Amino acid sequence: xxxxxxxxxxxxxxxxxxxxxxxxxxxxxxxxxxxxxxxxxxxxxxxxxxxxxxxxxxxxxxxxxxxxxxxxxxxxxxxxxxxxxxxxxxxxxxxxxxxxxxxxxxxxxxxxxxxxxxxxxxxxxxxxxxxxxxxxxxxxxxxxxxxxxxxxxxxxxxxxxxxxxxxxxxxxxxxxxxxxxxxxxxxxxxxxxxxxxxxxxxxxxxxxxxxxxxxxxxxxxxxxxxx
Amino acid sequence: xxxxxxxxxxxxxxxxxxxxxxxxxxxxxxxxxxxxxxxxxxxxxxxxxxxxxxxxxxxxxxxxxxxxxxxxxxxxxxxxxxxxxxxxxxxxxxxxxxxxxxxxxxxxxxxxxxxxxxxxxxxxxxxxxxxxxxxxxxxxxxxxxxxxxxxxxxxxxxxxxxxxxxxxxxxxxxxxxxxxxxxxxxxxxxxxxxxxxxxxxxxxxxxxxxxxxxxxxxxxxxxxxxxxxxxxxxxxxxxxxxxxxxxxxxxxxxxxxxxxxxxxxxxxxxxxxxxxxxxxxxxxxxxxxxxxxxxxxxxxxxxxxxxxxxxxxxxxxxxxxxxxxxxxxxxxxxxxxxxxxxxxxxxxxxxxxxxxxxxxxxxxxxxxxxxxxxxxxxxxxxx
Numbered sequence: 001x002x003x004x005x006x007x008x009x010x011x012x013x014x015x016x017x018x019x020x021x022x023x024x025x026x027x028x029x030x031x032x033x034x035x036x037x038x039x040x041x042x043x044x045x046x047x048x049x050x051x052x053x054x055x056x057x058x059x060x061x062x063x064x065x066x067x068x069x070x071x072x073x074x075x076x077x078x079x080x081x082x083x084x085x086x087x088x089x090x091x092x093x094x095x096x097x098x099x100x101x102x103x104x105x106x107x108x109x110x111x112x113x114x115x116x117x118x119x120x121x122x123x124x125x126x127x128x129x130x131x132x133x134x135x136x137x138x139x140x141x142x143x144x145x146x147x148x149x150x151x152x153x154x155x156x157x158x159x160x161x162x163x164x165x166x167x168x169x170x171x172x173x174x175x176x177x178x179x180x181x182x183x184x185x186x187x188x189x190x191x192x193x194x195x196x197x198x199x200x201x202x203x204x205x206x207x208x209x210x211x212x213x214x215x216x217x218x219x220x221x222x223x224x225x226x227x
Numbered sequence: 228x229x230x231x232x233x234x235x236x237x238x239x240x241x242x243x244x245x246x247x248x249x250x251x252x253x254x255x256x257x258x259x260x261x262x263x264x265x266x267x268x269x270x271x272x273x274x275x276x277x278x279x280x281x282x283x284x285x286x287x288x289x290x291x292x293x294x295x296x297x298x299x300x301x302x303x304x305x306x307x308x309x310x311x312x313x314x315x316x317x318x319x320x321x322x323x324x325x326x327x328x329x330x331x332x333x334x335x336x337x338x339x340x341x342x343x344x345x346x347x348x349x350x351x352x353x354x355x356x357x358x359x360x361x362x363x364x365x366x367x368x369x370x371x372x373x374x375x376x377x378x379x380x381x382x383x384x385x386x387x388x389x390x391x392x393x394x395x396x397x398x399x400x401x402x403x404x405x406x407x408x409x410x411x412x413x414x415x416x417x418x419x420x421x422x423x424x425x426x427x428x429x430x431x432x433x434x435x436x437x438x439x440x441x442x443x444x445x446x447x448x449x450x451x452x453x454x455x456x457x458x459x460x461x462x463x464x465x466x467x468x469x470x471x472x473x474x475x476x477x478x479x480x481x482x483x484x485x486x487x488x489x490x491x492x493x494x495x496x497x498x499x500x501x502x503x504x505x506x507x508x509x510x511x512x513x514x515x516x517x518x519x520x521x522x523x524x525x526x527x528x529x530x531x532x533x534x535x536x537x538x539x540x541x542x543x544x545x546x547x548x549x550x551x552x553x554x555x556x557x558x559x560x561x562x563x564x565x566x567x568x569x570x571x572x573x574x575x576x577x578x579x580x581x582x583x584x585x586x587x588x589x590x591x592x593x594x595x596x597x598x599x600x601x602x603x604x605x606x607x608x609x610x
Binding site (some may be wrong): 011023038047053054056057060061062063064065067068069077078079 | 419541543559562563566567568571572573574575576577578592595596598600601603604606607
């Protein structure tokens with residue numbers, strides 16, 4: 001019950017970051033509930049990618065545009081800057097090459113929305129410190145030997161990676177384990193300790209996609225100008 | 228000016244649309260002055276004509292998609308998919324299924340008589356392409372006074388027709404369900420077809436296609452062609468599961484060339500029963516039409532630059548893991564093109580060991596996807 005609630009909370013926050021009538025791609029979209037919500041509330045043109053046959057089937061049956069496939073192999077088929085937003089919700093830690101995926105997200109979309117569980121949360125730190133065992137929490141409920149989550153990282157790690165990759169954090173929201181929401185920009189809060197889950201809105205620095213408009217179509221050329 | 232007359236054919240238990248003075252030009256350059264399309268409909272067309280679905284049949288299919296087939300005396304080839312309360316629900320949708328041009332179940336094809344003459348086409352029938360089949364279907368849809376189809380649905384050669392609809396008549400369709408097809412017929416598939424055709428053409432009863440005049444049927448050739456093709460519709464796993472090395476009506480091998488094994492007996496039966504319902508020349512012409520199908524160079528350009536109307540089509544592409552005739556890889560090529568052009572596309576690869584024939588068999592996920600895709604999109608566009 002709790003985890004469903006926290007996912008819904010996560011989705012509402014993601015929705016709050018998206019403009020109406022945008023083109024949105026959800027990578028690892030599951031049964032498509034998030035994009036269905038975005039389609040309904042924002043009249044967004046929504047698409048999804050899902051690896052699991054059963055989940056993709058459920059999404060397709062709802063009339064959603066879902067491509068059954070592997071995000072780590074199949075994102076190449078989307079054109080440069082063909083979406084306004086690309087969402088990666090609670091999945092980055094399960095990717096084999098997280099850095100490559102981040103690059104792909106911002107190639108395909110002008111903005112990326114990434115959410116993940118923070119491995120720097122105090123409960124996790126305490127478990128590791130006091131018990132000396134790999135932590136098991138609501139957000140990361142699996143044993144170390146049987147988990148889809150293969151890359152653990154903290155808020156700080158993620159922020160550093162963005163810096164390395166010249167990715168701008170346009171907006172960032174933290175959630176406590178009780179679902180309390182706060183800005184991650186705050187210098188007063190020990191964010192890396194209290195953030196249970198983080199949501200980031202990302203883009204490239206000074207990115208100006210050159211859009212060429214003809215009578216029928218909009219062509220976008222990928223030309224990131226990075227300072 | 229072409230004239231159209233729609234008649235009921237009692238013997239064939241279907242409708243026949245007769246087009247005269249049609250001046251119907253084929254891709255090959257030949258012209259059909261008149262032609263007939265045999266078709267069946269199920270359910271009823273609603274007031275705003277928004278619920279029509281055209282089902283395109285595969286190589287050896289026909290217009291009897293559901294209900295009773297008077298030729299085989301069996302249920303229609305997709306009775307499990309089409310009918311009241313079935314995944315393609317005829318309580319909601321008006322389903323049209325026509326026999327393709329070049330076929331042998333009532334539409335103009337090699338076993339029919341030529342325009343106003345008493346001579347059977349036979350080997351003089353002009354070469355047919357998938358594009359020609361679709362152009363003839365459009366004439367039928369016009370004759371039925373339907374402006375826009377809600378969907379075109381097809382598997383295998385039917386999928387090729389659905390794809391052709393999306394490039395040639397995008398403003399006449401809302402959705403497409405493309406099952407187990409490809410942008411082009413592969414070299415391996417052409418090779419298998421060629422073996423089948425050689426079997427027919429090397430049968431002394433073929434008489435360069437004019438066997439009906441000679442009152443003979445190249446049944447040995449046609450049944451061998453069917454046996455070969457049938458292997459390509461299955462998968463190794465499914466064949467092993469169904470037959471293994473089991474012997475047919477015997478406990479020990481015969482040390483001869485009888486059908487010792489169940490798989491042999493099964494294939495012989497498939498070949499024999501096919502001869503009773505299918506015309507050898509139609510088999511030649513239709514396999515050729517599939518061989519000629521190639522959108523690998525033109526598809527992207529057509530979608531991107533030539534026919535912008537297809538922006539609004541919703542596509543569902545389905546493939547099967549064990550299909551080696553139209554493998555996932557080839558279906559995915561279409562999906563990748565559509566996704567790279569930011570089209571509304573869904574893709575599902577269904578895990579099954581039943582091979583290419585999966586689309587005709589009991590595959591629950593196929594049923595769910597079909598019903599869900601059609602009904603949810605119908606709800607969205609026709610509220």
